[in-house]
Amino acid sequence: MSIGHALLGLLESGPRHGYDLKRAFDERFGHDRPLAYGQVYSTMARLLKNGLVEVDGIEAGGGPERKRYAITDAGVTDVESWLAQPEKPEPYLQTTLYTKVVLALLTGRPAADLLDTQRAEHLRLMRELTRRKTAGDLADQLICDHALFHLEADLRWLELTSARLGQLAAEVAR
């Protein structure tokens, strides 16, 4: 999962201090693994260097935790393309996908499209595997089937999430 994109997405709703960013991230995505301060600051430094964020202001007292960051136009574009880009289907995708969906909802982007795009990508890989399976020997079949079952599980999660988007949007907006 890309923490940089997540933080960028969080900034889209308005400038924040590094400390606020960490808190917002932890609240939304870091249920089991809170971000370390160092990770926030190193990421922000990288984004700053790439011109995706800018420093909006520094409060008295100095120190990195006193910097206030804002997203640049380039940063918005970057978030946009990240969200639109389906993830390469692979097992255990849900953390990234979840982050993407929540950010899409937070930033008012069409989360359903995001899910559909991902779904199409999954199915494309499943077709590929199915083709390989029907042409291959038993070992191929077993290996492909393993991947297929996992992808199917993901896909079902995508479907379920699609069906629950309204509910999730309400939760996120709270």
Added chain:
Amino acid sequence: MSGRLAYGSAPAPAPAPERPAGVRVWARDLALGARFAAGGGREGWTRTVLTAVGVGLGVALLLLAAAVPATLNSREHKRQARDTSAAAYVAKPSGKSLLIADVGTVWHGQQVGGALLKAEGAKPAVPPGVAELPGAGDMVVSPALRELLRSTPLLRERIPYRDTGTIGHAGLMGPNELMYYAGSDRLTARDADYQHGNAKRITGFGEHITSDALTPVLDLLLIIMLVVLLLPVAVFVGTAVRLGGERRDRRLAALRLVGADIRTTRRIAAGEALLGSVLGLGAGAGFFFAGRQLAAHVTIHDISAYPSDMTPNTALTVLIALVVPLAAVAVTLISLRGTAIEPLGVVRHGLGRRRTLWWRVLVPLAGLALLVPLFGSVTGNDAHVNEYQTATGAVLLLFGVTTVLPWVVEAVVGRLRGGPVAWQLAIRRLQLNHGSAARMVSGVTVAVAGAIALQMLFASVDGQFVHATGADASRIQATVNVPAADARQAAAVTEKVRTTPGVARAYGFTDSRATQPDAATLRDGQDVAYIPLVVGDCDTLRQMAEIGSCKPGSAYVVPSTDRFAGPSPNADLAKYARPGKRLDLNVGPTPYRGTPRLWTLPSGTRAAVSRTDPRGQRNWGVFVTPEAVDASRLADPTTVVMVNLDPGTQDAVEYLRNTGAALGPEAQVSSVSNFTTQTQYAQLRRGLFVGAALTMALIGASLLVTMLEQLRDRKKLLAVLVAFGTRRTALAWSVLWQTAVPIALGLVLACAGGIGLGAALLAMVGEAFHVDWGIVARMSGIGAAVVLAVTLLSLPPLWRLMRPDGLRTE
């Protein structure tokens, strides 16, 4: 089991699984079943309603049968209350007496009862349902006749009296009876010899002879009729209770899964059947009362009845209310015997096992064995019919048809192959499910078999009840009889008839008789010669005998050709009716009264051969032209006009009847048909027709219900077949074949069984075996028509089920 044991230290014994269930357990399970029957959603309700309607129809017919005795009694009482036919001769008028003349007529085949009345005293008797005797020229009418008169001026012409009142319920046998009483001042009383008047003097209504007790043959007919009508109903009720059995079995299997034992499931099934049949009792009562109201508007073969007269016998009603639910439960339990309801589904025993034939054949054979000892026993008028043996034998024989039917269906259907898709679908379904197919048609089969047997019995006793009149309807279509006091009126009567619209030709003659010249001197009790005397013109005489040349004044002696009359008529003719010899025209009741009125046969009298006259009669005796005899001297002359009607004139016979009515109450117009039927037989046959119509309707309804249920069960499959582009006609044909094949087999069996029972019955009454194939064909035709009607009626629901909605129920 003692209750104290439970307090002991020993562990309470585990409840034995096979312990008979207590009343409370029974009540609980029955109630549970009833709840299933009532609660199972739309599906459950449909099933319960269908069962209730099926049982209800059966109950309604049973109630109708239970009401038959009361209805017949009530009709008979009413008929007797107004009857005067057997009243004794009353010589002198009194304050109570009145004169009555029967002027009943026929309008377009319907009987119209009528009587002319004339009070002779201050307080004359009145017929039932009439408050006051109508004055001369007035009449009281039944509501139905009033209605009819309003719309038929031609009949109004015949019954021209002023309508001054209505005949009440008490005076009418049914609401549709056509009846009137009119006042007349033209009536004169007949004398003790039934002569010289046109009316009878009576002092009250309700004088009657108790009608003859049923003859043994009629008794037999009645028993068989009841068996034939009620057996299909029983079969029908059995079928109705089984409706939806498969779905019920699945539900019970689900109950077994949650721990119900086999006995419990049976009790629950009984509860379901009980609710359906109890509702059926209610429905049946409803149908009966509704149908009874309807009966007021229905006239079948001149019979209509007041609803209030159709009251079921109380004892029979109680019996029906008890037996029908019990029978429903019994049928349910019996049908469950071959089915093991297991927690994981339903296992039917005997599927795939071939049916055995021997016990199935045993049933009709047992019936036959009961009937054989009775062969030849029901002859004569005083034989006693053993009702129970007869009924049991007939029931077994007829029921045997339904026990053999499943075997026959299985055996035949199993051998059918190939054919178009519709045929294949039908046959394959029958092969897999011949039991239900046979059950479905067994009602029709029993009904047809019974009807054939009954008709055979009827046809054979025709000779006893139906008289072939031999009338030649192609030569004349009606006769007018006028007992004329004065034979010179004959010409006038003939003339009036001849000028009636629609009369093409009219042959009028006077019928009288003569005897030997020395009759006056014979001792009382001695045989007197009886010589008919026919007076008519040459044209008329030619209709009755091959007379050759004829001129006014001619006379002929025509010998009798009736082989059964014995030698005496022709011997008398040979002895007394000779040219130049004298005959005495004063022929009256014995002993001889008055003085001889001697008449000499003309010397030119010739012999002639009789021929069948247009009435279908062969006449014999002395035939003379009016010029040869003094008409005023004839004894008790009757003018007979044989009428040839113009087929092109509409209502010609009705015009003729109007002319007859104008001739006075004594004139009778009868249109010629080839048969006249005796009343009692006619009533029996009417009863059969009414009953057969009801039974067939009932069976049709059950077939329809079964068919609809089958179709509903196949909703999904039908939808799939439609998706495949199956033509509706193909499916319709398959439905038709599916019914038609078992029905055809059933009808073959029905014919065999019916002819068998019919032959047994004929043997009982000592008649020769004879099959009227027309009747067999007609009965089979009716059965086939029922199937066709059912197929047609099940097509609209089939169309509806074939809509693709059936695919949506996943």
Added chain:
Amino acid sequence: MTAPAEPLLTATGLRKSYGPTPALDGADFSIRPGEVVAVMGPSGSGKSTLLHCLAGIVRADAGDVRYDGRSMAGMSDGERSALRRADFGFVFQFGQLVPELTCLENVAMPMRLSGTKRRAAEKQAALWLDRLEVADVAGKRPGEVSGGQGQRVAVARALVSGPRVVFADEPTGALDSLNGERVMRLLTEAAHDTRAAVVLVTHEARVAAYSDREIVVRDGKSRDMERAA
């Protein structure tokens, strides 16, 4: 299969209501010859209704279905039935085989409905049973064969008359994975060999993976996932 052939069957703006509930609310669809298109979506989304409309089993309230250049909206019930007999084949989830007929007779039925003689139809049916690896159940009744065998018999029946479009509504819905895979493999291979298009309604992704393309139906609206990607 992306050969730019002309679409064989197209639908535009389909609407269909059962009572007050709209089952389809503006659905589009198209399929080319030889193409396998999966129709997915949650239960009650209208995917079966879409299939029924495409196959001419149900008449849509609005919108048009065109097959081979002809509009189905204008066809009579008889014409649509004839079309289904001649050009379409069907596989459903269950309850589709006539229980009284043998498997062979079931497979032969579509041909016989189109007027083929019994012998010829049954010969052809036997070939298809063999191809779907169920030749051994030819003489048995549907109640006597396993679910997987029954479903393969149904596939044989759908293909026996050489249809140009096969409509399969949850063909593996009642089967376990192994039997489901087998049915799908045989169905798609046979369809591929005869260049029959397959409209495959399913809610299982692994089944949909046998398709070339996917349409998702949600709340009566269709979404072409090819374009979404």
